[in-house]
Amino acid sequence: xxxxxxxxxxxxxxxxxxxxxxxxxxxxxxxxxxxxxxxxxxxxxxxxxxxxxxxxxxxxxxxxxxxxxxxxxxxxxxxxxxxxxxxxxxxxxxxxxxxxxxxxxxxxxxxxxxxxxxxxxxxxxxxxxxxxxxxxxxxxxxxxxxxxx
Numbered sequence: 001x002x003x004x005x006x007x008x009x010x011x012x013x014x015x016x017x018x019x020x021x022x023x024x025x026x027x028x029x030x031x032x033x034x035x036x037x038x039x040x041x042x043x044x045x046x047x048x049x050x051x052x053x054x055x056x057x058x059x060x061x062x063x064x065x066x067x068x069x070x071x072x073x074x075x076x077x078x079x080x081x082x083x084x085x086x087x088x089x090x091x092x093x094x095x096x097x098x099x100x101x102x103x104x105x106x107x108x109x110x111x112x113x114x115x116x117x118x119x120x121x122x123x124x125x126x127x128x129x130x131x132x133x134x135x136x137x138x139x140x141x142x143x144x145x146x147x148x149x
């Protein structure tokens with residue numbers, strides 16, 4: 001079953017949040033929000049907490065992971081996963097991937113086009129089991145990676 005998960009950069013403090021995405025109206029303005037599953041500290045009940053995010057930072061999870069090894073995982077990733085559950089870094093729309101397979105390394109940006117993500121070559125390689133991509137940044141925080149030198 002497909003997992004509908006999104007990420008966005010918080011307006012209040014610039015941190016990334018992950019969860020469900022919605023757009024709502026507040027007075028006359030559109031508000032883009034990520035809804036995060038939380039546990040109420042007093043009652044212990046699960047609740048959804050909405051966080052306003054920058055709309056240009058929102059990206060959907062592609063259901064793919066890159067080839068980052070457990071040894072190269074960040075501290076934050078190690079807190080969220082165990083070595084047994086680690087599958088690589090999740091790839092989101094807007095991520096910048098570096099292909100280190102055949103020939104010289106090149107960069108690709110993941111974007112949603114009509115009925116799928118582009119570049120579609122990432123999916124074709126993944127289906128063949130030869131995905132040699134690593135997430136090296138995203139178009140919100142690391143646009144300089146795409147500058148031609």
